[in-house]
Amino acid sequence: MFWSRKSVKSDNAKATAASGSAQPTDGGATGPRLISTNKGLVAHNLGKSFKKRPVLKDVSVSVQRGEAVGLLGPNGAGKTTSFYIITGLIAADRGTISLDGRDITMMPMYQRARMGIGYLPQEASIFRGMTVEQNIMAVLEVVEDDRLKREQSLEDLLAEFAIEHLRRTPALALSGGERRRCEIARALAAHPNFVLLDEPL
Structure with missing residues (x-):
């Protein structure tokens, strides 16, 4: 997609x-x-x-x-x-x-x-040793210098994909659907103009 x-x-x-x-x-x-x-x-x-x-x-x-x-x-x-x-x-x-x-x-x-070309592969790409919050923040720290903007972007993405309650959950403990939502949120954290999603659901 x-x-x-x-x-x-x-x-x-x-x-x-x-x-x-x-x-x-x-x-x-x-x-x-x-x-x-x-x-x-x-x-x-x-x-x-x-x-x-x-x-x-x-x-x-x-x-x-x-x-x-x-x-x-x-x-x-x-x-x-x-x-x-x-x-x-x-x-x-x-x-x-x-x-x-x-x-x-x-x-x-x-x-x-x-x-501005982003890509989410079909295979699992989440950082399994990190929490949901850390996975998304790892990308935000690369693309956004302002700490307050990073934190706001993090909150927005967690809310948009309904994973706020999972923010401190280790990636290894996520279900397949939860993991995929985290991966999509992380892909969007880079602010791409186009995202290619391979088997997004």
């Missing part, structure tokens, strides 16, 4: 998404079509192979600020690989990625993160 503070088409995954919903598609006779815009997060004709085995073919994505877009497809369709490429975790064999009209295809992951 792509989330932003403001459509997906894949010939390989046979999935398309727009404003929160997705329906199967074969891409049409002329291949995937992309919304004509230079704003937002745009990936165009991404392709990737592993050991000569095609995993992605002509995947195009356009996400504007304020949209929540879902990407649907069966296991092995390439959804996670698409996220890896867009966030810069792995490189595409072909295709381009741009953010607000700026080409970021060759940028490393940390630079994309600084530009």
